[in-house]
Amino acid sequence: MSLVLTVDLARVALTRFPVPAMGTPGPWTSEERPIGFPATQLVPSWTARTPPGSWVEVELRARTADGRLTKWYVMGRWSEHGAPRTSLAGQGDEDGDVAVDTFVARRPLVAFQVRVTAHGAAGQAGGVEVGSLCVMASAVPHRPPTPSRPGAHGAVELAVPCHSQHEHAGHHPEYDGGGANWCGPASVAMVLGFWGRGPGKAELEWVGAGDPCPVVDHAARGTFDSGYQGTGNWPFNVAYAGTYGLRGFVTRLRSAAELEAFVRAGIPVITSQSFRVHELPGAGYSTTGSIMVVTGFTAGGDVVVNDPAAPCDAQVRRVHPRAAFEYVWLRGSGSGGIAYVLHPPEVPLPPSDGNW
Known part of the structure; x- marks a missing residue:
């Protein structure tokens, strides 16, 4: 008798659009x-x-399963400055x-459009360049995820530098309270x-002397969402990295x-998860939402x-049991497997069936 294992996975479709040629002020609208x-x-x-004095507005509208077209929702107004x-x-x-960076539908969606508008002072909006x-x-799915099986390729680890947010406790509280939320x-x-x-020396001068890692403070300022008063807006973090040449x-x-x-x-991949202290062995804390780098x-x-x-930086590297990590990261009551991927354009992504 054969055993059939049913894996309840999220259904995901990532759509990449041709880079909008903003050239002049005004909107670029995708097809449905x-x-x-x-x-x-x-x-x-x-x-x-x-450029200074310019910014972009990103909007979405969707078609519901009963054929209705929603209004346009503003998903963010963003300037690198x-x-x-x-x-x-x-x-x-x-x-x-x-919900900050996510359109949460009250009825199923079957299609969508995206609109990007360049804004700015006279002569500035035309200098906006959208990279991606x-x-x-x-x-x-609402059911708990089924653990995946480990690969058979041996250990692998990338040499990603270690930065603790708590090394920045009390720093620049105007950007979400210093290190506690960074x-x-x-x-x-x-x-x-x-x-x-990342930023060069001249870009870091405002941080102040004695900071253990000024690039973290710079990233907090560069990702801070003044609307929700936090640094956890996922698209804003991607956009910040894009100012340094990453896709x-x-x-x-x-x-x-x-x-x-x-x-x-x-x-390396950045993931979002929430958990109680007993749910993720090796973490040592509980959180309603935390960002990590899988290395x-x-x-x-x-x-x-x-x-x-x-x-502290010396304790940033940690190892978590595979099944426990998957559970707190993938479950529908948490982030549902949210991740953001940052890479140079010349570094290819692995093969995908549609979610990247």
């Missing part, structure tokens, strides 16, 4: 893109360069709402450092096996991470 399944969430992500760099609350209606534009559509900026700074990218996107991955494919291709896998398949929530 079918999703291929009834989706419940949409998350855009982008990279762009915005700040002002504006903000999400917009209070957009909810009978079709859905925007993606939209992730997904439907996350898991996202610390993770992006780690990945930028791995790729040999990036937000998606949902569906297993540690998919994470391992990236790591074996030489690409490797042990020979037995356990997950090696750089966890910026560690109390």
Whole structure:
């Protein structure tokens, strides 16, 4: 008798759009893109360069399963120089709402459009350059994820630098309270450092003397969302990395096996998860939402991470049991497998069946 194992995976489709030629002020609007399944969430992500005085607005609208077309929802107003760099609350209606960086639908979605508008002072908006534009559509199952099996390729680990967010306790509280909430900026700074990218000395002078790692403070300022008053906006973290030449996107991955494919291709992956202290052995804390960098896998398949929530840089590298990590990362009551991938354009991604 054969045993059939049914794996309940998130349904994910990542759409990459041709780079909008912004050239002049005004909107660029995509054609309507079918999703291929009834989706419940949409998350855009982008990279762009915005001269001083200019910014981009990214919007989405969707077609529901009953054929209705929703209104346009603003998914972010973004400038690499700040002002504006903000999400917009209070957009909810009978079709859905925007939760910081995610459009959460109240009825199934079957297609969507994206619109990008360049804004700015006279002569500035025309200098906006969009490097990449993606939209992730997904439907996350409510049942707990089924653990994936370890690969048979041996241990692998990438040399990603270690930055603890708590080394920055009390720093620049105007950007979300200093180090306590800087898991996202610390993770992006780690990945930028791995790729040999990031701000130069002159860009760091404002941080102040005696800072143990000024690039983390810089990333906090560069990702801070003035609307939700935090640094955890996923697309804003991708866009910040894009100002240093990286390509990036937000998606949902569906297993540690998919994470391992990236790591074996030489690409660390940033993940979002929530858990109680007993659910993730080796973490030592509970969180309603934390960002980590997956850097490797042990020979037995356990997950090696750089966890910026560690109390100091020396304790950032940690190893978590594979099944426990997958559970807290993939479950629908948490992030549902959210990840963002940052890589130089010349570094190819591993093969995919549609979610990256």
